[in-house]
Amino acid sequence: MTSLALEVVGVGRRFGGLVALRDVTFSVAEGEIVGLIGPNGAGKSTLFEIISGNMPPSHGAIRYFGADVTGKAAYLRRRDGLCRTFQKVRLFETMTVEQNVRVAASQCLPSGRSLASEVDDMLQQFHLGDLRHRKPSELTLADRKRVEIARAVAGACRLLMLDESLSGLTHDEAHRLVSEIILLNKSRGITVVIVEHVLSVLAAMVQRLVVLHNATIVAMGTPTEIANNPLVIEAYLGSQGGALT
């Protein structure tokens, strides 16, 4: 039996009068790549904030590899390998690419492993070697996203949550990044939850899709099941007609 990397149990979140999430429950098995889709404002980013520990839920619990982490500080979750990127890329802008990666590796690397080689591995894996001494402001968006993922993964990563990492990229850039993410999944065994709007790209990489709409989950299943789910077509894909294919 494969274990569950992530369990979101009855999570709700309010912002004053606004209900951003209502009774959201789903789980992700270890090694899976799961896509989280839904229209703007559905609550996807808010869910990431709660899973990563950046924001407390109003209701519900988060379990990470079986342990309840609902009250655990974000930095401690990260050190345990619960990693994420941000919808709007957030890098340490006064620091070099290498320092961005190094700081995460230095905090999260299990003792006994070499910091320098972890940083080098990460820079190499994301093809950032030549850019290591650059500042983020000098990079293309695709490279900035790469740095953010490298920083998110460095040191320790078991579950990676990517918030619209592919959007804003050209078709080629997006495909390159997808193959790098798949490589992370395959070579490091990292479980991936990815929020995305480029559905055609997503459909090719994920095993399962979770559809969030109006603060709640409306469907779950394989990309094909989701594409044929009348509720989803009605609620989410209706206006875009066949965006999944």
Next chain:
Amino acid sequence: MTVNGAGRPRSTVGVSGEPLWLLGVLAAVAILPALPFINNFIIAAVVRALIFIALGQAWNVVAGIGGLLSLGHGVFLGIGCYTMGILFNHFGLPPWFGVFAGVALACVVAAAMGALTLRVRGVFFALATVSVSLALVQLSRHFVDLTGGADGLSLKFIGNSLWVGQSRTPTPFLYAGLAVVVLYYFATRMILASSFGLTMMAVRDDETAAAAAGVAVFRTKLFGLVLSAGMTAFAAALYMQFYMAIDPEAAFGLSQAIQLQLPSLLGGIGTAIGPVIGGAIMIFMSEVTNWGSTKIGVEGGDILVYGILLLVVVLRAPQGVAGLFKSAIVR
């Protein structure tokens, strides 16, 4: 290469050849007393520069590297000076021991301030540093027997004595000041190159992203503040032994608070070399203005000049003088 976003590259650590020419300058300062045309007046001015460079280096750790805008670092200068002064005048404890009591007390106060204010984001910390300054002014006025009240506290004068750290001539303070500045310079470089320094910079740049990189944000800020406070109280020993006196205004006043921040802001905040350059400029300007304003009979000209200097730096060279040099080299 595609360039996203505007602006020149920002400086973090100084250029790699930096220590060499800096050591040259410091060596030149060290042989000052041996030069024929140098008198005690000039040496005293250089000592003042070294003292404010050291205090600036201390502020730079928390504000420059850590991004925590402490507007009231005079608190730690005052704690250092008053502790040493009280222990010496009332208990005969020489500054060699008093300084460690001052450093310890400054660290405790910093830890308490930090614990109360650093968990929340935003301006609370900056405001807290100001209100603690104001509280200490009241406190020093209240315990007149110990602190001398508004008149301040003057060290009992013994004369030339290594044991009590006193000297009639400024030359010993030149070497003591030089030692502290060199120590703090290399300490700053070590911090900048260390994992701890990286976490401080990460917190400065983006707290949320720092936490998402595994950084213990609160603890990092707290440690940075305590370290900076301890460094300030240690440099306060130079201040106290050289000036032989402290009063509430000199410790906790606005113009002192500005003088603690100006070296880093002028020279280049967050860099190792910044406070060294900035402190030298600041004291040079202050000496010139004091001389000038005495000539024309205007008081407090230095504060006006500081204000103008700061305005120029903020508007024209936000990375300070060190940043100007660096972009001139890059270009």
